[in-house]
Amino acid sequence: MPTTRTGPHPAAVVAVVLLAAMIAAALWNSDESGTGARQVGAAAPAPVAVPAAVPGASCAPTVTNPGGRNNYREDAPPDVPLGRGLVITGTVRDTACRPLPGVRVQVWLQTSLGSERENRTTVLTGPDGVYRVTSDPAVAQFGEPNVHVAHDVDDSPWASVWQRHVLRSDDTLAVVDLTLAAAS
Amino acid sequence: MRWVAGVAALGGVLLLGLALAAPHLAEGSPLLVVSTLAACVAVAALAAQPWLTRRRVPAHVRVGGVIAVLVAVHVLALVLESPDDALYSMSIDGPTRARMALFATILLAVVTLLGVLRRRLRWSAATWRFVHGSLAGGVVLLGVGHAVLIEGALDGWGTPVLLALGALGVVGVVVRLVAVLRAGDGARQGPTPRDGGATPHDRGRVPSADDGRP
Numbered sequence: 001m002p003t004t005r006t007g008p009h010p011a012a013v014v015a016v017v018l019l020a021a022m023i024a025a026a027l028w029n030s031d032e033s034g035t036g037a038r039q040v041g042a043a044a045p046a047p048v049a050v051p052a053a054v055p056g057a058s059c060a061p062t063v064t065n066p067g068g069r070n071n072y073r074e075d076a077p078p079d080v081p082l083g084r085g086l087v088i089t090g091t092v093r094d095t096a097c098r099p100l101p102g103v104r105v106q107v108w109l110q111t112s113l114g115s116e117r118e119n120r121t122t123v124l125t126g127p128d129g130v131y132r133v134t135s136d137p138a139v140a141q142f143g144e145p146n147v148h149v150a151h152d153v154d155d156s157p158w159a160s161v162w163q164r165h166v167l168r169s170d171d172t173l174a175v176v177d178l179t180l181a182a183a184s
Numbered sequence: 185m186r187w188v189a190g191v192a193a194l195g196g197v198l199l200l201g202l203a204l205a206a207p208h209l210a211e212g213s214p215l216l217v218v219s220t221l222a223a224c225v226a227v228a229a230l231a232a233q234p235w236l237t238r239r240r241v242p243a244h245v246r247v248g249g250v251i252a253v254l255v256a257v258h259v260l261a262l263v264l265e266s267p268d269d270a271l272y273s274m275s276i277d278g279p280t281r282a283r284m285a286l287f288a289t290i291l292l293a294v295v296t297l298l299g300v301l302r303r304r305l306r307w308s309a310a311t312w313r314f315v316h317g318s319l320a321g322g323v324v325l326l327g328v329g330h331a332v333l334i335e336g337a338l339d340g341w342g343t344p345v346l347l348a349l350g351a352l353g354v355v356g357v358v359v360r361l362v363a364v365l366r367a368g369d370g371a372r373q374g375p376t377p378r379d380g381g382a383t384p385h386d387r388g389r390v391p392s393a394d395d396g397r398p
Contacts, residue, residue: 007365008314009307016318023287023322027280035277066277070268112211117266140208140335142262142269143281169335 033144033166036065040147040174041138041167059097061159061181068162071116072150076106080121083113083136088147090177092125094158099129100180103158109147111136116148137169145169149176159183188235188352195349196228202345203337212337219261220337226254227331230324231349234317234356237364245299252296255289255327281333288326295320313364321357324350 031037088107092100108120113136125131138145144166152160158180167174203209203220212220229251236244263270273282298305298316305312328350332343 006310008311012307012311012315016315019319020322023326026287027283030278030280030283032280034272034279034282037279066275067269067272070272071266112207115213115266116269139211142266142273143279143334143336145335 033146034065034067034164036063037067037146037164037166039167040165040176041145041171042173042175043168043171054097057097059093059095059179061095062161062163062177062179064160064162065164067164068148068150070148070164071108072106072148072152072162073108073117073120074152076108076120076122078122081134082107082109082119082121083111084134085137086111086135086172086174087132088135088149088174088176089130089132090149090175091129092131092151092178092180093129095179095181097179099125099127100158101125101127101129103129103131103151103180104153104156105131105178106150106152107131107133107135107148109135110139110141110145112139116141138167138171138174139169145171147174147176149178151178151180157183185235185238185240188356189232191352192228192232192349195231195345195352196225198345199224199227199338199342199349202340202342206337206339206342208337208339213265215261215265219258219265222254222257222261223331224338226251226258227328227346227349229254230327231353231356234320234353234360237360248296248299252292255292259289281330284326284330284333288323288330291319291326292323295323310365314361317357317361317364321354321361324353324357328353 033039088109090105092103092105094100103125104122105125106120106122108116110116111119113119119135121133123131123133138147145168146164146166148162148164150160150162151158152162159182161178161180163176163178165174165176200221203224209217209220229247233244233247233251236247259270262273272278274286278286295316298312298319302312302316307315328346331338331346332350338346
């Protein structure tokens with residue numbers, strides 16, 4: 001039996017329009033570099049200011065962000081230079097905002113020397129709670145340069161935390177601070 | 185439409201050359217090289233695909249299959265290269281560019297499935313063409329958009345080449361969709377020369393007034 005309708009079925013048109021709207025909304029609501037990832041790079045090194053802890057002050061603990069554990073390995077070699085041209089640094093504090101000396105921090109990132117899976121080191125924070133790793137500039141991994149910083153030690157009095165943030169390949173400084181909560 | 189195939193092929197060769205010359209791949213693993221090169225060819229093929237529906241439907245079907253395989257190789261190589269990063273990219277927390285790639289891949293699977301199931305679905309030709317064509321337009325937009333946003337082997341000159349190929353594909357989708365749907369509108373007056381050669385694919389398969397046949 002011949003039909004008089006010659007265009008696409010209205011239900012198909014509505015379905016396609018709705019699908020397009022849903023995809024647009026999902027893209028609009030996405031984070032450009034991934035949920036919780038922020039730009040931590042800078043073109044010129046600047047002194048890292050460590051605010052003195054004020055009695056009664058409270059710092060929110062750093063929360064592991066999505067992708068923070070990507071390519072993490074526990075067995076990072078200590079104090080291995082990762083090249084030159086980029087300094088990755090930050091201050092490690094407790095939730096009372098006091099700098100924490102002697103805390104192990106692992107840093108891993110992709111550079112021209114290796115991928116995130118093989119390019120890593122563990123360093124200790126200094127008396128001022130600051131850690132520092134020198135590295136070759138970051139290289140895009142899965143579409144964007146990123147740097148990982150973590151504290152994850154079995155017998156640590158501080159809870160484990162993993163971070164994934166982004167920077168530019170020509171950045172010479174990346175600052176990732178950590179505020180550690182007491183291990184439960 | 186030979187000029188379109190020529191332009192798409194030239195764009196594909198340019199993408200392959202730029203990617204292979206980029207330091208990003210020189211320092212990358214073989215899996216990353218395979219993944220990137222598969223994607224370069226897939227973008228060029230996507231640019232030509234809509235234009236092939238005009239009198240080249242068998243080629244359109246074959247190229248569609250090739251694109252599906254190339255995208256599968258692209259994704260699989262990335263999963264093998266770095267499972268953590270690949271799964272993170274495909275998660276709801278992934279970056280915008282990865283979300284675009286995920287939607288493009290899902291839409292490509294649906295578009296390919298629509299092609300395979302065309303006869304079984306028994307949709308009118310106009311409905312099938314509208315859904316297949318508009319979703320395929322989404323594949324081109326999101327897939328090429330994802331490639332443009334990615335930092336890596338196709339930075340610099342790769343970006344205008346990608347944009348040109350994406351524009352060729354999107355314009356092709358719009359032009360061909362308008363052509364075949366207009367041809368459907370003229371069905372009551374019988375077959376029209378403006379049908380654009382889309383009907384040979386349907387001959388004897390989709391009996392509908394939309395095809396311009398009694």
